[in-house]
Amino acid sequence: MLCERCHERPATVHVTKIINGEKTGYHLCEVCAKEQGEVMNPFLAGNAFDFNKLLSGLLNMDSSPGFAPVQAQVQPRCGTCGMTYNQFTQVGRFGCPDCYDSFAARLEPLLRRIQTGNRHTGKVPVKSGEKMKRLRQLDALRRELQQAVAQEQFERAAELRDQIRMLEQTSE
């Protein structure tokens, strides 16, 4: 079998990528595999451990040039600042706050790799966080309600139900 990239040398390296559950495989020769960075751990290319390299390694995992599947799609672009996803993978920085929504589909797998969760559980700003605070409060009340029902504390459950209704009405 010949290398799928150069069609010259025998393919000795088999690369399997699973991106968002989609499995793709390539057969490469050692030279092409090295050029594509498939042999070495892409996270640790270079001598020093550099977090930016690690990040761009992660970001570029699904866009190595030469392999058509992901590349062929139209590059998503942020409607607010005009940054494309490709540009983002190069600089490792978003252009504006709206990029997070513009690239949400691609961001999720990235966040799963570099963070512990994909939902913020920490501090909430006073001004823009009113809605969030209500949602968290509702969450807590609902959990308490379930407990109350399970323990057959129906008076408490009724109180909680009323509180939940009140909160739901104010958030509408």
Added chain:
Amino acid sequence: MSLGDFLQRAVSKWMREGGPEDDIVLTSRIRVARNVQGYPFPILQTDSHADEIVQMMEQAVQSSAMQQLGKYEMVRCRDLSPLDRQVFVEKHLISPDLAQQEKHGAMAIRDDELVSIMVNEEDHLRIQCILPGLRLLDGWRMASAIDDALEQHLTYAYHDQYGYLTACPTNVGTGIRASVMMHLPGLALTGSINRMLTAVSQVGLAVRGIYGEGSESYGNLYQVSNQITLGETEEEIVANLQSVVYQLIEHERNARKALLARNRIQLEDRVSRSFGILAYARRIDTKETMERLSDVRLGIDLGIIQGVSAGILKELMVMTQPAFLQKYYHRELAATERDIRRAALIRERLRLDDSEVHR
């Protein structure tokens, strides 16, 4: 001006004062990233965007809410000489990146230099609190209070799911980076440092040199910080780091005890020789300075060297940096000249302690 007077003015509070566990943890630092809603991040910022952010910050810093939290001075990068900016970097008040942002960058610095707010670095705002010793939670509370005061005048870019939005997704969510600067000569001398640091990086923490990303580690000083910013609360992040730091402290203390028990004379010889070099050398480079200072500090901590204040490591590690030296001697110095001046400054600083002991 005498060195004593210069130190009074030039040394930040975190360098002068001690704190919990400060035989091993030199400083605790909290940095919080925030961005203003409706503006592109600094990477895509126009001159006028950048200017508006700086002006917004100027007003926010002058607000009564901020005034209650200390006296701040706001200055733009372009109004500072490159040397002055470098001095701020060496004092850990700003990042090397901000020092490069000549056009758009600015900073607000509290008079005790425990708090600095960087403007238009990678994010619009980066609030930084630096405290002596192991005081991470105090640092977070300080930063959070400043964050609240600023928010009265700014609307932050915030997302219901992702939290505080930052230019780089490695900071999104809480935007918090908590780090401690640790002096670990015991682990280095017993040869177990690499094993320790590998273990630390496996629990989601990063280890770096003292001037941040990519910088080398001299003098057995390591900066340990959190990597994860999304999915955990600020308190959880701080507590995780703190628990790992306590383990490192324990290992370091055990290593020091073992060294004293098994190799006392070698240890005494090593730290005393290093003290001799610092006290008498006529020229010395930064790397050797840091290595000798590390030995001397270990000697002070173990009671081998007496009459020298433990604070000299923190003080001199900043004072002997290139920009600081040039500031002290009021002129540009070539590298070889700096080595001569550095040695002179160290000798002078050690004599300062000596005169206090005999007073």
